[in-house]
Amino acid sequence: MGTKKKTTIKDIANVLGITPSAVSRALSNHSRISDKTKIAVRQVAENLNYQPNHLATALRTGKSNLVGVIIPRNNSSFFSSVVENIEKVLNKEGYNIIITQSYESYEKECNNIDSLLYTQVDGVIASMANETKDLSFYEKIKSKGVPLVLFDRGEDDLNVDYVGIDDYLSSFNVVEHLYAQNCRRIAHIAGFSHTRIYENRIKGYRDALKKFDLPIEESLIIESNLSMEDGREVMKQLLDLPEMPDAVFAAGDYAALGALQVLLENDIKVPEEIALVGFSNESFTYYGKPAITSINQHSEKIGKLAAEAFLNRIKNPTKKVSLNKINLKAELIVRASSNKIKK
Numbered sequence: 324m325g326t327k328k329k330t331t332i333k334d335i336a337n338v339l340g341i342t343p344s345a346v347s348r349a350l351s352n353h354s355r356i357s358d359k360t361k362i363a364v365r366q367v368a369e370n371l372n373y374q375p376n377h378l379a380t381a382l383r384t385g386k387s388n389l390v391g392v393i394i395p396r397n398n399s400s401f402f403s404s405v406v407e408n409i410e411k412v413l414n415k416e417g418y419n420i421i422i423t424q425s426y427e428s429y430e431k432e433c434n435n436i437d438s439l440l441y442t443q444v445d446g447v448i449a450s451m452a453n454e455t456k457d458l459s460f461y462e463k464i465k466s467k468g469v470p471l472v473l474f475d476r477g478e479d480d481l482n483v484d485y486v487g488i489d490d491y492l493s494s495f496n497v498v499e500h501l502y503a504q505n506c507r508r509i510a511h512i513a514g515f516s517h518t519r520i521y522e523n524r525i526k527g528y529r530d531a532l533k534k535f536d537l538p539i540e541e542s543l544i545i546e547s548n549l550s551m552e553d554g555r556e557v558m559k560q561l562l563d564l565p566e567m568p569d570a571v572f573a574a575g576d577y578a579a580l581g582a583l584q585v586l587l588e589n590d591i592k593v594p595e596e597i598a599l600v601g602f603s604n605e606s607f608t609y610y611g612k613p614a615i616t617s618i619n620q621h622s623e624k625i626g627k628l629a630a631e632a633f634l635n636r637i638k639n640p641t642k643k644v645s646l647n648k649i650n651l652k653a654e655l656i657v658r659a660s661s662n663k664i665k666k
Contacts, residue, residue, distance in 0.1 A: 330371040338367050352417070390633060391439035392422050393432065393449035395476075399577075400606045401622045402450065405474060408626025409448060416634060418445070425452035427548055433460045446470040446633045451477060453548050456517050470636035474629045475620070476520050479648075484632040486625050488653040490520045493618050494527030496655050497572050497600050500616075502535045504663040506570035506598050510543040512557045512582060514574045521546075524574050524602070549574055554581025562589060569597060570661070576601035576608055579615050583660065598661040613659035621651050 332350075336343045341360070349356045349364035367373075390413055394402040410420050421439065425432035432452045439447055440463070447464050450473065461481055464471045477485040501509050511528045514521030525544065532539050542564060547553035554573060558581065561568055573579035579601030586593050593599055593613055601608060601617040608615040628649055 330368075330373040332373075334371060335364060335367050335373060338371070339363055387443045387445055388418050389442060389444045390418050390420050391435075391442070391444040391447045391449075392420050393425060393435050393439075393447065394422065395425050395427050395450060395452055397422070397424055399603070401475075401603045401620060404622035405450075405626040405629070408623050409630045412627055412630035412634070425455075427453040429454040429457070436460045436464060440464065440467060440469065444469065445637065446472070448472045448474065448629050448633055449477075450475040451518065453515055453518060470633055472629050472632045472636070474625050476518055478519055484629075484636070484647045486628045486632060486649045487520065487651070488618075488620050488625075489650045490523035491527040491530075493602070493653040493655070494524040494572075494574075495531045496527075497602075497618065498528055498531030498535070500655055500657065501570045501572065501598055501600065501661060502531070502537070504570070504594070504598055504661060506663075507537060508540075508543070508566065508568045509537065509570040509572060510561050510568035511545075512549070512554060512571060512573040512575075512578045513544055513546045514549050515546050521574055528572065543568055547578065549578040551577045551581040551584075554578030554583075555585050556581075558582035558585040562591075567597065570594075570599070571597060572600045574602050576603045576605040576615065576617055579617070579660075580607060580611070583611065583613075583615065594659070594661050594663045598663055600661050604656055608656075609658060616658045616661040617656055619654040619656050621653065624651060 332343045332346045336346045345356065345360065346364050349361045350368065352361065392406055392409060394406060397403055406422060413420060421442065421444065423435040423439065425435060429452055432455060446469060458478060458481055461471065465483065472484045473481065474486045477487065498509060509532070511525065513525050516522045516525055529539055545557045545560060547557055554577065558571065561571065571582055573582055579599060583593065583599055586597055591597055599615060601615045604617045604619040608617045632647065
């Protein structure tokens with residue numbers, strides 16, 4: 324059986340008895356084309372199952388109306404919510420998005436960037452992979468003149484728009500909360516400190532310990548990829564210490580969930596013996612027993628602001644690109660896993 328021929332703009336033009344250029348203008352919502360013609364063109368395009376060639380359009384017009392979005396993973400309610408809100412804002416302005424996942428891999432992230440640039444996207448909105456230390460591929464986006472916006476995870480050295488939360492203050496507030504719950508030996512399941520947000524969370528944790536005259540023990544600070552399995556493994560290490568912690572602060576909710584599993588498997592009472600706090604306010608944090616205290620990062624607002632930052636760059640192409648940082652104040656949601664002193 325032969326391959327079915329793809330419908331072209333010329334096919335639509337032949338059905339309607341108009342020129343291919345008129346079809347092209349109608350599909351791009353050109354102001355000089357009547358609404359009646361636009362409706363007819365779209366109806367025939369749908370009937371013939373026409374699929375636009377975005378790459379050809381981008382090469383011809385210099386604009387694809389596509390925005391690449393790079394996220395570490397889509398199984399996170401935080402990232403899926405950010406993407407949903409990016410899409411809502413951009414769709415209203417006539418843009419569609421292409422979603423790629425790095426799976427926390429630097430190599431995969433580089434491949435994603437190359438693919439998006441090949442597709443001639445009009446911009447890239449990204450949250451970096453945990454493995455990423457070399458920023459050259461993000462510099463490559465900038466060198467092509469493609470607007471770049473970073474959210475949640477980003478580096479100041481790139482000097483581009485960034486939207487996230489105050490990670491330092493959020494982490495400081497977690498330790499402050501645990502101290503108020505009479506916790507005095509607080510462990511930290513950290514993200515990799517080469518990533519700015521996790522470096523700031525570690526710094527906030529350390530500075531809070533100093534404020535409350537609590538000892539800083541390096542054995543209680545363990546960096547990881549913050550997966551659920553990482554949370555399990557780190558929690559096992561912490562339980563094997565000569566003196567167990569009385570609280571654990573995980574820089575990600577999946578790691579907190581893994582830690583909670585190990586605590587419950589070992590019949591350790593949470594929060595009575597060990598209090599637990601996560602980060603990101605994933606949906607599972609309020610369903611479990613006990614429900615997990617976490618940081619709400621305002622994903623809806625981050626997605627909206629990231630999309631708006633891209634649109635501002637598109638509308639002001641001559642504006643000098645410089646670091647434009649938006650840090651939202653996060654919210655600590657206290658639940659049963661850390662609520663030792665019930666008020």
